[in-house]
Amino acid sequence: MENQSNSRTKTTQDKLRISLLGDSTLIASYRELAQEYAIIDECAPHKFILEKEHVFCVETDYKFKLPLNPKNFSNSLLLLKRLSPFNKKMLIDKNEKIFLNKWKKSSLPNDKASQFFSLFDELMEVFHKRFKIENLPLSILSLSHFKSYNSCQILLHEKGNISAESYDEKGIKKIIDIKIFQKNYNQIRKSKNKLFSQIPSPKDELEVVGSFLASDFEFQSYSMLLIVSRNEFLRPTISEIDSFEFICVFLRYFFSESLRRERLEKRFDNIKNLISVWDEKIQIIKNNENIFDNSLLNSTQEKHEYTAYNLHENIQLRLYKRHEDMLSPDLQHYQRIVLLGDLLNTLQHELSNPLFGLKLSAEILADDKPCGELKETLIDISQHSERCQSIIKNFSNLYHDKKTFSYCDLIRLVKESMVLAKSEIKDIQKELIVEDNEYWATTNPTWFTQIVFNALLNASQAIKNATLNSRNEKITIHLTKNHLSKTIKIIIEDTGPGISEQNLNMLFSPFFTTKKEGTGLGLSICQNLAHKLDAKVSLNNNTIGKGAVFIFEHPL
Amino acid sequence: MSIKILIVEDELLIQKSLKKILEKKGAQVTATAQGKDAIELILNENFDKIICDLMLQDITGFDVIEESRKKYSVQQISSKFIIMTAYGSSQVLEKALSYGCRVFNKPFEDMDATIKAFLE
Numbered sequence: 001m002e003n004q005s006n007s008r009t010k011t012t013q014d015k016l017r018i019s020l021l022g023d024s025t026l027i028a029s030y031r032e033l034a035q036e037y038a039i040i041d042e043c044a045p046h047k048f049i050l051e052k053e054h055v056f057c058v059e060t061d062y063k064f065k066l067p068l069n070p071k072n073f074s075n076s077l078l079l080l081k082r083l084s085p086f087n088k089k090m091l092i093d094k095n096e097k098i099f100l101n102k103w104k105k106s107s108l109p110n111d112k113a114s115q116f117f118s119l120f121d122e123l124m125e126v127f128h129k130r131f132k133i134e135n136l137p138l139s140i141l142s143l144s145h146f147k148s149y150n151s152c153q154i155l156l157h158e159k160g161n162i163s164a165e166s167y168d169e170k171g172i173k174k175i176i177d178i179k180i181f182q183k184n185y186n187q188i189r190k191s192k193n194k195l196f197s198q199i200p201s202p203k204d205e206l207e208v209v210g211s212f213l214a215s216d217f218e219f220q221s222y223s224m225l226l227i228v229s230r231n232e233f234l235r236p237t238i239s240e241i242d243s244f245e246f247i248c249v250f251l252r253y254f255f256s257e258s259l260r261r262e263r264l265e266k267r268f269d270n271i272k273n274l275i276s277v278w279d280e281k282i283q284i285i286k287n288n289e290n291i292f293d294n295s296l297l298n299s300t301q302e303k304h305e306y307t308a309y310n311l312h313e314n315i316q317l318r319l320y321k322r323h324e325d326m327l328s329p330d331l332q333h334y335q336r337i338v339l340l341g342d343l344l345n346t347l348q349h350e351l352s353n354p355l356f357g358l359k360l361s362a363e364i365l366a367d368d369k370p371c372g373e374l375k376e377t378l379i380d381i382s383q384h385s386e387r388c389q390s391i392i393k394n395f396s397n398l399y400h401d402k403k404t405f406s407y408c409d410l411i412r413l414v415k416e417s418m419v420l421a422k423s424e425i426k427d428i429q430k431e432l433i434v435e436d437n438e439y440w441a442t443t444n445p446t447w448f449t450q451i452v453f454n455a456l457l458n459a460s461q462a463i464k465n466a467t468l469n470s471r472n473e474k475i476t477i478h479l480t481k482n483h484l485s486k487t488i489k490i491i492i493e494d495t496g497p498g499i500s501e502q503n504l505n506m507l508f509s510p511f512f513t514t515k516k517e518g519t520g521l522g523l524s525i526c527q528n529l530a531h532k533l534d535a536k537v538s539l540n541n542n543t544i545g546k547g548a549v550f551i552f553e554h555p556l
Numbered sequence: 557m558s559i560k561i562l563i564v565e566d567e568l569l570i571q572k573s574l575k576k577i578l579e580k581k582g583a584q585v586t587a588t589a590q591g592k593d594a595i596e597l598i599l600n601e602n603f604d605k606i607i608c609d610l611m612l613q614d615i616t617g618f619d620v621i622e623e624s625r626k627k628y629s630v631q632q633i634s635s636k637f638i639i640m641t642a643y644g645s646s647q648v649l650e651k652a653l654s655y656g657c658r659v660f661n662k663p664f665e666d667m668d669a670t671i672k673a674f675l676e
Contacts, residue, residue: 353642356663357569363667364576389663 133262137169145247146228155225157181185225189216211235215248219256221263226251348396351388358385394420394449410439410448410488410554414477417452425460429474439479439488441556447529448554451537454522455492455550458539461515462496462548481556490552498541498548507539559675560601563587564594564608564620565640570662574607574674581675591615595623603636607674610641610648617641621655630656638674 122143137152146152157164157178164181166174212229213236226248230236236244275282276294283293362382366375394416411434418430456475463473478491499507506512508527523539530537536553561578565571566589575585586603588594591612598606598620606624610617621637628636634656641648642662652659664670 349642353567353662354569356642357567357573359663360573360577361569364573386663 133165133259134167134171134173137167138171140226140228140251141169143247145243148230149228150231151229153225153227155181155184155227157185157223159221159223181223181225185216185223188214188225213241213244215244215251217248217252217255219259222259224255224259344392344396348392351392355385355389355392358382359389391419405442405444407440407442408445410441410443410490411437411479413443413445413448414452414479414490417449417456418477420449420453421456421460424457425475427470428460428463429471431474431476433476433478435480439481441488441554443533443554447533451526451529451535451552452490452492454526455552458522459492459494459496459548459550462498463494465515466497483556485553486556487553488556490554492550492552493542493547494549495545495547498546499539504540558582558584559604561585561674562594562597562601562603562606564591564606564612564617565589566609566611566613577671578674581671583675589613591617591620594620598624599627605638605674605676606636607638607640610639610652611643618651621657633657 133154133156137154140146141149141152152169154167155164155176156167161178163175163178166176211233212227214225214227217224217226228244271284272292275284275292281294284291359382362378362385366378366382369375370378411432414432418425418432459475460470463470463475467473473495475495476491476493478489478493480489480491481487482489503512503514508523512524523537526537530552534555536551538551540549540551541547542549559582561583563571563574563578563585565574565587568589571587571589575587578585586597586601588597589612591614594606594608594612597603606620608617608620612620617639621633624633624637637655637657639652639657639659640662641652641659649659658673660670660673
């Protein structure tokens with residue numbers, strides 16, 4: 001903050017850098033006048049609305065309206081040059097009125113100009129040091145205008161606080177009640193000539209004695225009172241009152257700037273405290289330089305993604321996030337599944353050839369009519385390699401989202417699903433009840449298998465979670481054909497604990513799970529697949545006996 | 557006179573088993589695992605049937621067929637070559653069929669019918 005102000009002071013000590021806006025003949029006539037004080041950039045963006053009686057000066061981001069009067073124009077530029085370190089909007093109109101921040105106006109008689117400029121230099125010196133509210137009363141008394149004054153008090157209230165603060169020229173800080181502050185503030189504010197109260201009634205809260213000059217300041221987040229006194233009961237003269245009024249206009253600007261700065265620094269300290277306990281790396285960058293970070297991680301090693309926010313001026317906040325943290329568990333799960341699919345493809349291709357070889361050679365050896373046990377073993381080898389191959393194929397089919405519908409026997413598909421789920425359901429009794437030997441229907445075998453497979457897994461997990469000995473538990477798969485509704489019902493019943501009342505409505509919602517390691521996607525995917533098959537799935541408690549019943553209604 | 561068959565298959569268990577099965581059926585069988593050896597054999601000898609795997613270690617079965625066109629007409633190729641593949645994607649199948657060859661997916665669904673086709 002300090003550095004920037006210094007550098008700006010330097011450039012303006014050389015010359016002001018401005019752009020002129022207006023029609024070309026007008027600009028040409030003013031160019032010469034401006035040259036004494038300013039470096040004029042050729043073109044300026046036409047982003048400001050031009051008014052008839054003014055010519056615009058644009059200095060970087062700040063705009064100044066200057067009057068269309070050659071004499072005043074040069075004076076205004078001189079003033080501008082002095083004011084510009086404060087980066088503030090200023091307007092000088094034809095009547096030589098100065099508007100600062102649109103709050104107050106004050107006349108600027110020409111004969112006071114030199115006094116005025118020297119005040120500026122003084123103020124700049126006082127306020128460009130690192131601003132501390134404690135030192136302010138003393139600094140104000142050090143201004144040549146207040147030479148004859150002995151005491152100064154500042155009452156400051158940050159909006160929203162329940163108490164106000166008082167500072168005096170000795171650097172003593174006092175906390176005062178908000179009600180007392182407000183009473184004084186309103187009294188000074190409402191006084192007829194608004195700026196001072198001549199006859200003081202000495203109060204404990206006010207340090208000054210005798211007649212005093214006072215002014216109220218209203219800022220965005222502060223209310224402030226400035227009180228100066230000679231510690232005597234003589235009334236200030238009219239010229240003193242004028243001068244005080246005049247100074248207050250400028251003090252207002254300096255105060256607002258400095259308070260804002262102090263507030264920013266306070267806020268910055270708060271941010272720093274917050275950041276230091278944050279468990280991800282955060283960096284504060286000003287003008288591309290790191291001014292603070294919580295140095296959690298070594299930035300050269302980590303992979304990161306960052307977000308930058310512009311806080312104020314050139315300050316950026318950078319948040320470093322590790323990539324793996326960005327991924328939700330569901331996305332990770334999804335990525336694993338995709339990887340698993342690729343893996344299964346490779347497995348299928350790499351394993352099925354040798355397995356086929358095994359099967360063929362075992363069969364050939366068995367054909368050579370070896371003695372009993374050897375022949376049996378060879379036939380076993382042949383059959384088992386064939387089974388291995390079909391398991392790999394089925395798994396791979398599960399992951400290949402082949403969108404092909406085919407006419408197939410649902411019993412075969414149910415059996416395939418049982419083979420897939422074999423390791424999960426091996427300790428549990430299973431029964432497949434069918435009324436016919438074949439149930440032919442047009443379906444997508446992959447989707448169908450996936451639904452049945454999922455239902456079997458759910459049933460077995462429910463059983464295993466409820467009991468240690470699952471040998472007495474049973475999963476029954478029932479296939480029935482309903483010619484009226486033209487559907488085949490696949491009913492999967494288990495003897496597990498069933499579903500609690502409160503969970504019944506949630507079952508098919510994505511991400512709902514009662515399992516520690518579950519994704520909560522299984523049933524919701526099943527429902528989605530069933531919808532694509534024009535089928536229906538439902539899961540309920542068994543009305544007769546215990547356990548849950550999964551009903552999969554597939555069209556004929 | 558017995559039928560002369562060349563088996564090009566890099567999975568040795570399959571190669572040996574097929575050789576044995578076909579020899580039992582009375583065929584005269586030569587077997588190789590390398591595609592380049594196969595091309596040399598095809599160009600130098602006369603086979604009635606060439607049973608070729610697609611995914612070989614050095615080159616693909618399609619490369620073997622392309623090289624064989626130096627000696628055989630398109631018609632001869634379609635009758636002589638039989639393609640085996642474990643990689644049953646539709647693109648591979650389409651390409652194989654464009655040569656007019658018969659294609660068998662491994663593992664063979666019907667062993668007897670496949671062997672019969674090999675000996676025709």
